Amino acid sequence: MQVWCQQSPVLAGSASLAALGALVLYFAEPAGYGKYLESLMPVGTRLPARAAWFLQELPSFVVPAGILARQPCTLFGTPGTVLLGLFCAHYFHRTFIYSLLTRGRPFPVVFLFRGFIFCLGNGFLQGYYLIYCAEYPYEWYTDMRFSLGVSLFILGMGINIHSDCILRQLRKPGETTYRIPQGGLFTYVSGANFLGEITEWFGYALATWSLPGLAFAFFSFCFLGLRAFHHHRFYLKMFEDYPKSRKALIPFIF
Numbered sequence: 001m002q003v004w005c006q007q008s009p010v011l012a013g014s015a016s017l018a019a020l021g022a023l024v025l026y027f028a029e030p031a032g033y034g035k036y037l038e039s040l041m042p043v044g045t046r047l048p049a050r051a052a053w054f055l056q057e058l059p060s061f062v063v064p065a066g067i068l069a070r071q072p073c074t075l076f077g078t079p080g081t082v083l084l085g086l087f088c089a090h091y092f093h094r095t096f097i098y099s100l101l102t103r104g105r106p107f108p109v110v111f112l113f114r115g116f117i118f119c120l121g122n123g124f125l126q127g128y129y130l131i132y133c134a135e136y137p138y139e140w141y142t143d144m145r146f147s148l149g150v151s152l153f154i155l156g157m158g159i160n161i162h163s164d165c166i167l168r169q170l171r172k173p174g175e176t177t178y179r180i181p182q183g184g185l186f187t188y189v190s191g192a193n194f195l196g197e198i199t200e201w202f203g204y205a206l207a208t209w210s211l212p213g214l215a216f217a218f219f220s221f222c223f224l225g226l227r228a229f230h231h232h233r234f235y236l237k238m239f240e241d242y243p244k245s246r247k248a249l250i251p252f253i254f
Contacts (some may be wrong), residue, residue, distance in 0.1 A: 191228025
């Protein structure tokens, strides 16, 4: 069955992502999970972190992967399919690797539900746009925007995975003690894992040169950047010996 691009849902979805990002900055409160669970969230139904992260991230992989699976199988696909493949690669890791390795605190079901809906909508938006709306010539593979964007995406994903690995090693299974992360980009910023993911999505926005990609990058910057800021403030209050030269998100700047 032929699917024709409808621009209205693409524009509405992109505008919604940008608006959500702006609201996050306006309220300036960290989402109530992890470090902020007890102070921002009353006791309620919670799931183990591994199960919660798996369920929350799953739609962001399954939905675009399902759209990809409907496309003709070729060794080296169109630029749109390759770019959507990068999106799926990130969420494959988040769903099937990160979620099974994390040692985070129990996760509130209310945030799981919100995250699930977000991932479902964003996964559909990115997949729908890249496969049914985007029109890339094969020369896009040699375009500077594609090359630089994909390079930033891979770099950011590497930083994100490495930083998550450092954070996991701070605790033994079952521990909830906080320690100062050391090594990698944590030498320079408190939110190295967040910086990596933000870099990924701005690389993705550049490589796709799309409104949905830009809107998602903006939302990620707002949500994760604010979380990095609160993490930095948390560490400064908890640890008297926390490195004073370390910034929140951007080395040497912020």
